[in-house]
Amino acid sequence: MTTAARSTLLTGIGELTTSDPALGTLHDAALVLEGARVAWLGDAGAAPAADDVVDVDGRAVLPGWVDSHTHLVFAGDRTEEFEARMAGKPYEAGGIAVTVEATRGASDAALRANLARHLAEAYAQGTTCVETKTGYGLSTVDEERSARIAAELADEVTYLGAHLVPPGHDPNSYVDLVRGEMLDAVTPYVGWADVFCERGAFDEHDSAKVLRAAGQQGLGLRVHGNQLGEGPGVRLAVEHGAASVDHCTYLSDADVDALAGSDTVATLLPACDLSTRQPLAPARRLLDAGATIALASNANPGSSYTTSMAFCVTTAVLQMGLSVTEAVHAATAGGARALRRDTGDGAVGTLRVGARADVHVLDAPSATHLAYRPGVPLTWAVWRRGEEVSPRRRPT
Numbered sequence: 001m002t003t004a005a006r007s008t009l010l011t012g013i014g015e016l017t018t019s020d021p022a023l024g025t026l027h028d029a030a031l032v033l034e035g036a037r038v039a040w041l042g043d044a045g046a047a048p049a050a051d052d053v054v055d056v057d058g059r060a061v062l063p064g065w066v067d068s069h070t071h072l073v074f075a076g077d078r079t080e081e082f083e084a085r086m087a088g089k090p091y092e093a094g095g096i097a098v099t100v101e102a103t104r105g106a107s108d109a110a111l112r113a114n115l116a117r118h119l120a121e122a123y124a125q126g127t128t129c130v131e132t133k134t135g136y137g138l139s140t141v142d143e144e145r146s147a148r149i150a151a152e153l154a155d156e157v158t159y160l161g162a163h164l165v166p167p168g169h170d171p172n173s174y175v176d177l178v179r180g181e182m183l184d185a186v187t188p189y190v191g192w193a194d195v196f197c198e199r200g201a202f203d204e205h206d207s208a209k210v211l212r213a214a215g216q217q218g219l220g221l222r223v224h225g226n227q228l229g230e231g232p233g234v235r236l237a238v239e240h241g242a243a244s245v246d247h248c249t250y251l252s253d254a255d256v257d258a259l260a261g262s263d264t265v266a267t268l269l270p271a272c273d274l275s276t277r278q279p280l281a282p283a284r285r286l287l288d289a290g291a292t293i294a295l296a297s298n299a300n301p302g303s304s305y306t307t308s309m310a311f312c313v314t315t316a317v318l319q320m321g322l323s324v325t326e327a328v329h330a331a332t333a334g335g336a337r338a339l340r341r342d343t344g345d346g347a348v349g350t351l352r353v354g355a356r357a358d359v360h361v362l363d364a365p366s367a368t369h370l371a372y373r374p375g376v377p378l379t380w381a382v383w384r385r386g387e388e389v390s391p392r393r394r395p396t
């Protein structure tokens with residue numbers, strides 16, 4: 001005999017952002033979670049009975065954030081590099097090597113604990129789906145264990161052996177390693193492969209070699225591109241049918257047109273742009289051209305040490321010209337699209353019947369408060385896969 005999954009009715013919802021264009025934003029709404037799925041949503045007055053009832057007392061409810069770009073398998077700290085940057089030193093890809101050394105020296109248990117701690121930090125702020133990457137191992141053995149540990153805890157795992165040519169390696173033989181033995185070692189644990197196509201990292205030719213090999217292996221593709229200047233990253237991503245090209249800080253008109261005419265999501269990382277003293281990515285230009293955008297934290301110890309998706313949304317509204325609706329959409333449905341998890345049973349980033357029961361309740365009457373009250377921790381409660389993941393804040 002099968003037992004029905006336990007159900008929870010969230011009622012008294014002042015504003016329900018679904019991030020589903022067909023449903024829009026509902027008021028005086030209710031939502032039923034059953035097991036790990038959304039079972040019902042609509043007018044509070046028409047809500048069915050459920051095993052448990054939570055009255056959110058007029059608060060705003062959103063889909064959990066989908067953080068589609070993080071680098072959380074790491075050890076060590078780069079406070080000094082950050083301080084030097086704030087004093088005027090430019091960000092360079094080479095800083096990655098500092099984290100590589102610390103990561104190689106850490107035990108599996110220490111890497112796992114650090115990842116778990118950062119995921120818990122993210123969940124407590126309303127993030128419910130997280131992609132994370134390898135890329136601080138850069139040897140077959142260290143990339144394999146990074147991928148294995150990531151796969152234990154994260155929703156999506158990306159192989160980023162092509163993050164930097166490790167000091168002391170010949171670039172050509174390193175690219176061969178990344179697309180050969182290292183790729184074979186990580187493939188059982190990852191769904192995606194990525195390449196950092198940027199000056200100081202990998203050029204277009206080598207990036208294309210890595211993407212081709214990963215595609216032949218059946219992995220989905222992502223690209224780090226156009227972070228430190230205009231370059232081939234966006235074009236390469238679009239030409240290879242990558243699901244996402246991430247950073248997009250410096251875009252030519254041709255890049256914007258290419259993104260607008262493709263299925264490749266432009267994933268923007270405003271916390272990184274601020275922390276590396278770059279201009280903010282041209283979110284408004286991309287949306288106006290018809291491109292799909294995502295917002296993500298890029299949580300990593302070098303260029304963007306934050307797990308706060310709310311900070312990214314706030315920045316997108318206050319400084320990048322997006323409306324609250326556009327920014328919330330980019331941080332939920334946009335991230336889901338960048339991970340190709342936006343459709344079907346268990347989709348994330350939207351609240352609709354059949355979606356994963358990932359719910360973020362704000363201690364505020366509307367999502368507008370994310371920008372109206374910048375920096376204020378507004379998360380009141382979070383459900384991830386139907387389980388409440390952090391202690392609920394008491395009503396104030």
Ligand code: NIG
Nearest residue numbers: 095096196224298300302303
């Ligand atoms: O996305 N751009 C490449 N990788 C990371 C930075 C990693 C680091 O500096 O440690 C990023 O910004």
